[in-house]
Amino acid sequence: MLLNMAAxxxxxxxxxxxxxxxxxxxxxxxxxxxxxxxxxxGDVAAFKALMDYGxxxxxxxxxxxxxxxxxxxxxxxAKDTGIAALGDDAASDDESVEDTIIYLPENGREGQQ
Numbered sequence: 484m485l486l487n488m489a490a491x492x493x494x495x496x497x498x499x500x501x502x503x504x505x506x507x508x509x510x511x512x513x514x515x516x517x518x519x520x521x522x523x524x525g526d527v528a529a530f531k532a533l534m535d536y537g538x539x540x541x542x543x544x545x546x547x548x549x550x551x552x553x554x555x556x557x558x559x560x561a562k563d564t565g566i567a568a569l570g571d572d573a574a575s576d577d578e579s580v581e582d583t584i585i586y587l588p589e590n591g592r593e594g595q596q
Contacts, residue, residue, distance in 0.1 A: 486511040 490498055490513045498508040501516055515536075521529035534540055561584065 486514070 486509065488510050489495070490508045490510050494510070494513040495508050498513055498516060499505075503512060503516075515533075518529045518533055522533050535543075538544075
């Protein structure tokens, strides 16, 4: 709640100087602006935090690429086997029926009970 409250005093003035609209002059934006200022002055910890919060962390980008590749591979596999992919409404002739497909990973126990 405190983060979403309007910034006041010097914080509001600083946000105005940075070009923030009146509606965006919040405590959260004041904190982010301060962290940005610290990062620009060479504070590596502030830089790393900004990169993480902004979605620029290399590990997260790699995980996102791997996730997209995995989903593409599952959809290609489903298409090859004649199974409709998730969200593929065109695969159903009957508009009132929606299929749900659950993909299960291989666990190496095929044929075991």
